[in-house]
Amino acid sequence: MTNTKTIPVAEDLFTWPSDDPRLIGSQCADCGLVAFPAADLCARCGSGKTDRRTLANEGTLWTFTTQGFRPPTPPYNGNDTAETFQPYTVGYVELADGLLVEARLTEPDPEALTIGQRMRMVVLPYSVADDGTQILTFAFAPAGAVAEEA
Numbered sequence: 147m148t149n150t151k152t153i154p155v156a157e158d159l160f161t162w163p164s165d166d167p168r169l170i171g172s173q174c175a176d177c178g179l180v181a182f183p184a185a186d187l188c189a190r191c192g193s194g195k196t197d198r199r200t201l202a203n204e205g206t207l208w209t210f211t212t213q214g215f216r217p218p219t220p221p222y223n224g225n226d227t228a229e230t231f232q233p234y235t236v237g238y239v240e241l242a243d244g245l246l247v248e249a250r251l252t253e254p255d256p257e258a259l260t261i262g263q264r265m266r267m268v269v270l271p272y273s274v275a276d277d278g279t280q281i282l283t284f285a286f287a288p289a290g291a292v293a294e295e296a
């Protein structure tokens with residue numbers, strides 16, 4: 147593969163390229179509400195004065211569940227099929243900002259996860275476009291596991 151380009155799966159999702167990628171959220175200039183994904187209108191007070199800001203890259207696991215079947219397409223557009231689909235876990239991670247972020251988790255075994263454990267945001271491959279561009283998404287990994295791999 148000669149195309150080594152990498153892009154986030156959606157614009158305004160996380161900072162990239164980056165050695166320390168962060169999710170991109172928004173903060174309301176009027177009431178201070180932090181939102182993810184970034185929103186132009188504040189969900190709490192309706193203000194249009196929101197600013198983009200990066201979010202904490204660590205948090206605690208708030209709750210999680212297992213995705214045991216391939217989600218319908220669209221919106222899901224992974225490169226797998228119903229036959230090759232591998233169950234995975236999704237969860238809510240409470241960031242230091244006090245914000246709950248719904249995300250895929252890197253640990254597929256729910257028995258290995260504990261509510262309240264430290265989680266760290268990671269960027270990982272999602273799919274490959276027709277031109278070979280690697281499409282990236284974000285997930286949360288147990289913070290201890292990230293340290294062990296580093």
Ligand SMILES: [Zn+2]
Binds near residue numbers: 177189190191192
């Ligand atoms: Zn507001």
